[in-house]
Amino acid sequence: MDAEQLRRSAVDSPELSFFSRIDVVESTGSTNADLIARAADPDVDRVVLLAETQVQGRGRHARPWVSPPRAQLAMSLLVRLPGIGPASLAWLALLTGVAVVDALRATAGVAAELKWPNDVLIEGRKVAGILAEVASSGGAPAVVIGLGLNVSLTEDELPVPHATSLTIADARETDRTVLVRSLLVEFVRRFTAWRDADWATDELAAAYRERCATIGTEVRAELPGGRTLTGVAAGVDDYGRLLIGDQAVSAGDVTHLRARY
Numbered sequence: 001m002d003a004e005q006l007r008r009s010a011v012d013s014p015e016l017s018f019f020s021r022i023d024v025v026e027s028t029g030s031t032n033a034d035l036i037a038r039a040a041d042p043d044v045d046r047v048v049l050l051a052e053t054q055v056q057g058r059g060r061h062a063r064p065w066v067s068p069p070r071a072q073l074a075m076s077l078l079v080r081l082p083g084i085g086p087a088s089l090a091w092l093a094l095l096t097g098v099a100v101v102d103a104l105r106a107t108a109g110v111a112a113e114l115k116w117p118n119d120v121l122i123e124g125r126k127v128a129g130i131l132a133e134v135a136s137s138g139g140a141p142a143v144v145i146g147l148g149l150n151v152s153l154t155e156d157e158l159p160v161p162h163a164t165s166l167t168i169a170d171a172r173e174t175d176r177t178v179l180v181r182s183l184l185v186e187f188v189r190r191f192t193a194w195r196d197a198d199w200a201t202d203e204l205a206a207a208y209r210e211r212c213a214t215i216g217t218e219v220r221a222e223l224p225g226g227r228t229l230t231g232v233a234a235g236v237d238d239y240g241r242l243l244i245g246d247q248a249v250s251a252g253d254v255t256h257l258r259a260r261y
Contacts, residue, residue: 117254
């Protein structure tokens, strides 16, 4: 990645001047963990951290996220959300998913979709995962959003068989600096619109539902406590929960079983 170009963008670009700084490090354990530690300083806000290599990256449920050096994007963002209600915080991860899908469609030319809650798919295979963690609460909660995006991995380098990468998907753009700029611009556009709407979720929820491949698909949800729920995903409610039959699921591992009806 061109670290200097990204740093200049935080100053010179009308969209990316939203961020106070954009840093690139050669290696770290976890970009999310690094920014969570920095969130203790109330003056730290709108910060982006990228790593060429992540040696302790993690996804949901603390699952490891690994990749060869420079073959993926490992990026975290720290933002503060003054005045937001606790029930709306979950939408930040979903907003990030919408931004990633839009950036990949526009810049990489791939048919990206969302799998509830925070995975990004290309032709049913996972290309990116998103993890949001509340770093501090209070009047202006600080949230760190991590993104892992497979860029140039080959089939032999994929962590699991149902994963993919932009290279495998024949993306028209795999320059990671270009991708980072596109992802951040889309995030800023969505985030500022949400903030300016006083954190109302109507427009954001509509955008998420439009991009979500899970809706209308037969799924199996493995819920906390060991319970399993199977059925057709009917939609996503105003709280970001997945609706399966007459039940609203707020957390769990979801597997697509059959194509949408």
